[in-house]
Amino acid sequence: MTPPHIVIVGAGFAGHEAAHRLTRLARGRARISLVNPTDYFLYAPLLPEVATGLLEPRRITVSLTGTLPGVRLVLGAVDGIDLKSRAVSYTNPEGMAGALRYDRLVLTVGSVNKLLPIPGVTKYAHGFRGLPEALYLRDTLVRQIELADGARRDEARARTTFVVVGAGYTGTEVAAAGVRFTQALAREHPGLGDVRPQWLLIDVADRVLPGLDPRMGQEAERVLRSRGVDVRTGVSVAEALRDGVRLADGSFVPTRTLIWCVGVRPDPLVAELGLPTEKGRLVVDEYLTVPGHPDVVACGDAAAVPDLTRPGEVTAMTAQHAVRQGRLAAQIVAAAYGHGERRPYKHHDLGFVVDLAGPDAVANPLGVQLSGLPAKVVTRGYHLLSIPGNRIRVGSDWLLDALLPRQAVETGLVSGAAVPLDSATPETISPAAEPATG
Numbered sequence: 465m466t467p468p469h470i471v472i473v474g475a476g477f478a479g480h481e482a483a484h485r486l487t488r489l490a491r492g493r494a495r496i497s498l499v500n501p502t503d504y505f506l507y508a509p510l511l512p513e514v515a516t517g518l519l520e521p522r523r524i525t526v527s528l529t530g531t532l533p534g535v536r537l538v539l540g541a542v543d544g545i546d547l548k549s550r551a552v553s554y555t556n557p558e559g560m561a562g563a564l565r566y567d568r569l570v571l572t573v574g575s576v577n578k579l580l581p582i583p584g585v586t587k588y589a590h591g592f593r594g595l596p597e598a599l600y601l602r603d604t605l606v607r608q609i610e611l612a613d614g615a616r617r618d619e620a621r622a623r624t625t626f627v628v629v630g631a632g633y634t635g636t637e638v639a640a641a642g643v644r645f646t647q648a649l650a651r652e653h654p655g656l657g658d659v660r661p662q663w664l665l666i667d668v669a670d671r672v673l674p675g676l677d678p679r680m681g682q683e684a685e686r687v688l689r690s691r692g693v694d695v696r697t698g699v700s701v702a703e704a705l706r707d708g709v710r711l712a713d714g715s716f717v718p719t720r721t722l723i724w725c726v727g728v729r730p731d732p733l734v735a736e737l738g739l740p741t742e743k744g745r746l747v748v749d750e751y752l753t754v755p756g757h758p759d760v761v762a763c764g765d766a767a768a769v770p771d772l773t774r775p776g777e778v779t780a781m782t783a784q785h786a787v788r789q790g791r792l793a794a795q796i797v798a799a800a801y802g803h804g805e806r807r808p809y810k811h812h813d814l815g816f817v818v819d820l821a822g823p824d825a826v827a828n829p830l831g832v833q834l835s836g837l838p839a840k841v842v843t844r845g846y847h848l849l850s851i852p853g854n855r856i857r858v859g860s861d862w863l864l865d866a867l868l869p870r871q872a873v874e875t876g877l878v879s880g881a882a883v884p885l886d887s888a889t890p891e892t893i894s895p896a897a898e899p900a901t902g
């Protein structure tokens with residue numbers, strides 16, 4: 465008998481963990497294929513450290529073949545799933561089409577930048593979901609400070625004003641790290657005179673870190689304000705323009721940098737399946753199984769997994785849930801072949817960490833509120849334990865950063881056109897990209 469073929473689509477937190485667990489459970493009794501557009505797992509929580517020059521980009525990319533022996537990596541983006549004939553079609557990075565038949569499908573395609581119908585935003589804002597976007601932002605920060613040096617005063621002010629929309633954990637971390645990075649850059653440019661980098665953090669919610677414990681938000685806001693970040697809550701963006709951004713309260717902020725961190729939405733592949741969704745996420749039961757399709761499990765950001773600890777709710781889009789669901793997905797697939805019993809997904813939140821750069825962080829491991837150095841130690845320890853590879857490399861970059869000034873140079877490898885906000889694949893450079901001219 466030919467061994468069953470298990471196809472996992474998406475090698476993020478959920479997919480990587482599912483593949484890892486399945487190889488251990490299957491022990492050669494199943495073929496496991498993993499389809500992903502890149503040959504690495506991206507540790508997204510450290511993207512702000514890449515965007516601000518602390519970590520080298522490859523530190524947060526973990527080799528799939530290196531960490532998943534026994535799994536066949538299929539490089540490509542899935543663009544169609546035929547649930548009747550149990551086949552997925554994909555396009556590889558060179559544009560060639562391919563197809564795979566499966567016996568069991570694990571769908572873990574994650575999420576992409578969330579868009580809002582605000583004029584000018586898709587044209588002038590850039591998201592923060594993938595490595596190309598983080599590299600683009602790093603270059604942008606360096607370049608804007610360099611171009612501001614010697615520019616007319618009003619132009620210099622606009623170039624050194626950076627606007628982050630969305631005060632969730634991503635936007636808060638980007639603003640907290642970005643303000644320190646650009647302040648250090650500005651010190652190397654005496655031509656700026658008294659023009660100093662200004663950061664604005666904007667959210668329609670009435671506080672920073674709206675989804676987390678209010679005490680974390682208060683402490684994060686205190687740290688941000690102590691660094692000079694202009695935190696504006698309860699206000700939204702009305703229009704993005706080439707030379708600035710207009711807010712809903714009528715104020716206009718001249719800027720060349722609009723960083724869009726308003727959240728994420730499920731990968732567009734989910735909508736294309738034509739199956740029931742909840743807030744865009746694929747509906748699954750507590751066994752991560754798609755109703756009516758016992759051979760398909762889905763989890764992570766892409767799936768609306770019922771949260772049995774909060775009846776009526778679905779689990780949040782976090783790495784913590786994605787990893788645990790990926791592990792359970794492997795057990796559920798193995799149980800379908802008589803290996804172990806399937807059990808429902810039930811996981812209590814273990815807390816959250818938010819790195820505020822420098823010596824600051826906020827965290828609430830197991831409900832214990834931490835800030836300052838203790839939170840920083842917990843945050844870094846958590847990331848080192850959670851990243852499935854490259855730990856020594858990440859640790860060495862942290863050590864080097866404590867000892868040496870950052871290398872503040874542009875690489876010019878990612879142009880703005882290469883990272884459109886409205887992208888189904890923020891993990892890769894857009895094929896519509898023009899040559900990297902900045």
Ligand SMILES: Cc1cc2nc3c(=O)[nH]c(=O)nc-3n(C[C@H](O)[C@H](O)[C@H](O)COP(=O)(O)OP(=O)(O)OC[C@H]3O[C@@H](n4cnc5c(N)ncnc54)[C@H](O)[C@@H]3O)c2cc1C
Pocket residue numbers: 473474475476477478479499500501502505506508509510511512540541542543572573574575592593594633634731733763764765766781782783784785786817891
């Ligand atoms: C900047 C940032 C910081 C974050 N910080 C934290 C944090 O501190 N703590 C926390 O808990 N969460 C954090 N998150 C959220 C966390 O990263 C997500 O919840 C988590 O990645 C979800 O895991 P996933 O496996 O569902 O999706 P992902 O990890 O996004 O993986 C999805 C994978 O599917 C691939 N894929 C997409 N479409 C296709 C396709 N059509 N075909 C094949 N492959 C496809 C993608 O390339 C990717 O590899 C952060 C997110 C970001 C962007």
